[in-house]
Amino acid sequence: MGKEVKTNAMRILDRNKVPYEILNYECDEFIDGLHTAQATGAPVEQSFKTLVAKGKSGGYYVFVIPIAEEVDLKAAARSVGEKSVEMIHVKDITAITGYVRGGCSPLGMKKQFPTVIHESAEAYPEIYVSGGRIGTSIKVEPQALAKVARAKFDDIIRKAE
Numbered sequence: 001m002g003k004e005v006k007t008n009a010m011r012i013l014d015r016n017k018v019p020y021e022i023l024n025y026e027c028d029e030f031i032d033g034l035h036t037a038q039a040t041g042a043p044v045e046q047s048f049k050t051l052v053a054k055g056k057s058g059g060y061y062v063f064v065i066p067i068a069e070e071v072d073l074k075a076a077a078r079s080v081g082e083k084s085v086e087m088i089h090v091k092d093i094t095a096i097t098g099y100v101r102g103g104c105s106p107l108g109m110k111k112q113f114p115t116v117i118h119e120s121a122e123a124y125p126e127i128y129v130s131g132g133r134i135g136t137s138i139k140v141e142p143q144a145l146a147k148v149a150r151a152k153f154d155d156i157i158r159k160a161e
Helices: 008-015 033-040 073-080 090-097 119-123 142-149
Strands: 020-024 048-055 060-066 085-087 115-118 127-133 136-140 151-154
Touching (some): 048 073, 048 090, 048 127, 073 085, 073 115, 115 119, 119 142, 119 151, 142 151
Antiparallel strands (some): 048 085
């Protein structure tokens, strides 16, 4: 087996001396977070997906939430000080972030966007996020991820009715 090919997300963690574990899984195309967790054996409640939204002001924001949850757009907008935010279109993901759908990491996007990680992440010793390409997840300590991503923790998921 050859040397592990590093993604931007991994290089940023390396540069900041943040320990992480790489979990690779077989995958040729986009699969959702629940299938990713099954493929890697990662606990579902500790697995997070990266979503990108555009605010009314035109700015972009990154929201990192548990894979089984949905973002609460009103709460997310409040968290970043916007009147409203809406999810970007799938076709725009690569142009805005530099990543492809299903391989979007909260680290290493084309630009550093304001980032919010759902507060549930703080309860775990480590969480799982995309490693920056399809087929790769990273296990990382949530506080370390937040520090490197310059993120804050907040309650940004939709509550069950």
